[in-house]
Amino acid sequence: LSGGQWLAAASVALLLGVASWYWLAAPAVQASAIAQSMFEPLPNVLAPDLRGTTAESDLQSAMQAYQAGQYPLAISSLQQLPDSLQPAEVQLYIATAMLADNKAGTAAELLKSLPPEAATQWYLCLAYLQTGNEDKAIELAEQLRQSNDTFYKERADELLRALQ
Secondary structure: OOHHHHHHHHHHHHHHHHHHHHHHHHHHHHHHHHHHHHOOOOOOOOOOOOOOOOOOOHHHHHHHHHHOOOHHHHHHHHHOOOHHHOOHHHHHHHHHHHHHOOOHHHHHHHHHOOOOOHHHHHHHHHHHHHOOOHHHHHHHHHHHHOOOOHHHHHHHHHHHHHHO
Protein backbone atom coordinates (compact mmCIF):
# COMPACT_ATOMS: atom_id res chain seq x y z
CA LEU A 1 0.00 0.00 0.00
CA SER A 2 1.13 3.52 -0.73
CA GLY A 3 1.37 6.31 1.85
CA GLY A 4 -1.98 7.76 0.76
CA GLN A 5 -3.71 4.40 1.09
CA TRP A 6 -2.28 3.91 4.57
CA LEU A 7 -3.47 7.36 5.52
CA ALA A 8 -6.97 6.62 4.18
CA ALA A 9 -7.09 3.26 5.99
CA ALA A 10 -5.94 4.86 9.24
CA SER A 11 -8.53 7.62 8.88
CA VAL A 12 -11.33 5.09 8.33
CA ALA A 13 -10.17 3.04 11.33
CA LEU A 14 -10.06 6.16 13.50
CA LEU A 15 -13.50 7.24 12.33
CA LEU A 16 -14.93 3.79 13.07
CA GLY A 17 -13.29 3.78 16.50
CA VAL A 18 -14.70 7.20 17.42
CA ALA A 19 -18.15 6.26 16.09
CA SER A 20 -18.10 3.01 18.08
CA TRP A 21 -17.04 4.79 21.26
CA TYR A 22 -19.78 7.40 20.82
CA TRP A 23 -22.40 4.75 20.14
CA LEU A 24 -21.42 2.80 23.27
CA ALA A 25 -21.08 5.87 25.50
CA ALA A 26 -24.23 7.68 24.35
CA PRO A 27 -26.78 5.56 26.30
CA ALA A 28 -25.00 6.17 29.62
CA VAL A 29 -24.86 9.89 28.94
CA GLN A 30 -28.53 9.88 28.00
CA ALA A 31 -29.55 7.90 31.10
CA SER A 32 -27.54 10.21 33.35
CA ALA A 33 -29.12 13.27 31.73
CA ILE A 34 -32.59 11.77 32.24
CA ALA A 35 -31.79 11.10 35.91
CA GLN A 36 -30.56 14.65 36.40
CA SER A 37 -33.63 16.12 34.70
CA MET A 38 -35.95 14.08 36.93
CA PHE A 39 -34.09 14.79 40.18
CA GLU A 40 -35.78 17.05 42.68
CA PRO A 41 -34.42 17.44 46.21
CA LEU A 42 -36.58 15.83 48.84
CA PRO A 43 -38.75 18.54 50.46
CA ASN A 44 -37.72 19.45 53.98
CA VAL A 45 -40.15 17.87 56.41
CA LEU A 46 -37.61 17.34 59.21
CA ALA A 47 -37.36 21.00 60.20
CA PRO A 48 -39.76 22.86 57.89
CA ASP A 49 -40.17 26.00 59.99
CA LEU A 50 -36.83 27.56 59.09
CA ARG A 51 -37.67 30.35 56.66
CA GLY A 52 -36.20 33.58 57.89
CA THR A 53 -35.51 32.31 61.39
CA THR A 54 -32.27 31.70 63.22
CA ALA A 55 -31.48 28.00 63.40
CA GLU A 56 -31.60 26.83 67.01
CA SER A 57 -30.30 23.30 66.65
CA ASP A 58 -27.75 21.38 64.65
CA LEU A 59 -30.51 19.57 62.76
CA GLN A 60 -32.20 22.84 61.89
CA SER A 61 -28.88 24.33 60.75
CA ALA A 62 -28.20 21.32 58.56
CA MET A 63 -31.67 21.42 57.05
CA GLN A 64 -31.35 25.16 56.47
CA ALA A 65 -28.20 24.45 54.42
CA TYR A 66 -30.09 21.70 52.59
CA GLN A 67 -32.98 24.02 51.73
CA ALA A 68 -30.54 26.67 50.52
CA GLY A 69 -28.92 24.19 48.13
CA GLN A 70 -25.67 24.17 50.11
CA TYR A 71 -25.39 20.42 49.77
CA PRO A 72 -21.76 19.84 50.84
CA LEU A 73 -22.45 21.79 54.06
CA ALA A 74 -25.76 19.95 54.57
CA ILE A 75 -24.07 16.56 54.10
CA SER A 76 -21.31 17.39 56.54
CA SER A 77 -23.71 18.85 59.11
CA LEU A 78 -26.16 15.96 58.90
CA GLN A 79 -23.37 13.39 59.17
CA GLN A 80 -22.05 15.10 62.32
CA LEU A 81 -25.35 14.73 64.16
CA PRO A 82 -25.32 12.25 67.03
CA ASP A 83 -26.45 8.75 66.09
CA SER A 84 -29.68 9.30 68.01
CA LEU A 85 -30.57 12.08 65.55
CA GLN A 86 -29.68 10.07 62.43
CA PRO A 87 -32.67 7.82 61.74
CA ALA A 88 -33.31 6.48 58.24
CA GLU A 89 -35.14 9.70 57.37
CA VAL A 90 -32.03 11.81 58.05
CA GLN A 91 -29.93 9.30 56.08
CA LEU A 92 -32.31 9.76 53.15
CA TYR A 93 -31.68 13.53 53.23
CA ILE A 94 -27.92 12.89 53.31
CA ALA A 95 -28.23 10.62 50.25
CA THR A 96 -30.44 13.13 48.45
CA ALA A 97 -27.92 15.89 49.12
CA MET A 98 -25.18 13.60 47.78
CA LEU A 99 -27.17 13.09 44.58
CA ALA A 100 -27.59 16.85 44.23
CA ASP A 101 -23.84 17.23 44.79
CA ASN A 102 -22.97 14.72 42.01
CA LYS A 103 -21.91 11.95 44.41
CA ALA A 104 -24.28 9.32 43.01
CA GLY A 105 -22.07 6.33 43.80
CA THR A 106 -21.80 7.23 47.48
CA ALA A 107 -25.51 8.08 47.57
CA ALA A 108 -26.38 4.68 46.09
CA GLU A 109 -24.40 2.85 48.78
CA LEU A 110 -26.19 4.76 51.51
CA LEU A 111 -29.62 4.32 49.90
CA LYS A 112 -29.12 0.55 49.60
CA SER A 113 -28.72 0.37 53.38
CA LEU A 114 -32.04 2.13 54.10
CA PRO A 115 -35.51 0.59 54.40
CA PRO A 116 -36.97 0.07 50.89
CA GLU A 117 -39.66 2.76 51.00
CA ALA A 118 -40.86 4.46 47.81
CA ALA A 119 -38.81 7.65 48.25
CA THR A 120 -35.65 5.66 49.00
CA GLN A 121 -36.19 3.42 45.98
CA TRP A 122 -36.83 6.44 43.73
CA TYR A 123 -33.58 8.16 44.69
CA LEU A 124 -31.70 4.85 44.43
CA CYS A 125 -33.13 4.45 40.93
CA LEU A 126 -31.80 7.92 39.99
CA ALA A 127 -28.43 7.14 41.58
CA TYR A 128 -28.17 3.95 39.53
CA LEU A 129 -28.92 5.89 36.35
CA GLN A 130 -26.32 8.50 37.18
CA THR A 131 -23.69 5.81 37.77
CA GLY A 132 -24.52 4.00 34.52
CA ASN A 133 -26.37 1.04 36.03
CA GLU A 134 -29.43 1.32 33.82
CA ASP A 135 -30.56 -2.29 34.36
CA LYS A 136 -30.88 -1.87 38.13
CA ALA A 137 -32.56 1.51 37.65
CA ILE A 138 -35.16 -0.02 35.33
CA GLU A 139 -35.73 -2.89 37.77
CA LEU A 140 -36.40 -0.41 40.60
CA ALA A 141 -38.63 1.75 38.40
CA GLU A 142 -40.67 -1.34 37.52
CA GLN A 143 -41.06 -2.09 41.24
CA LEU A 144 -42.10 1.50 41.93
CA ARG A 145 -44.66 1.22 39.16
CA GLN A 146 -46.35 -1.46 41.32
CA SER A 147 -46.24 0.60 44.53
CA ASN A 148 -49.17 2.24 46.27
CA ASP A 149 -47.42 5.61 46.31
CA THR A 150 -49.06 7.53 43.46
CA PHE A 151 -46.35 10.21 43.25
CA TYR A 152 -43.46 7.78 42.82
CA LYS A 153 -45.54 5.44 40.66
CA GLU A 154 -46.12 8.32 38.21
CA ARG A 155 -42.46 9.35 38.34
CA ALA A 156 -41.40 5.75 37.60
CA ASP A 157 -43.77 5.61 34.61
CA GLU A 158 -42.32 8.88 33.31
CA LEU A 159 -38.78 7.60 33.79
CA LEU A 160 -39.42 4.31 32.02
CA ARG A 161 -41.00 6.15 29.07
CA ALA A 162 -37.99 8.47 28.87
CA LEU A 163 -35.58 5.51 28.80
CA GLN A 164 -37.33 3.77 25.89
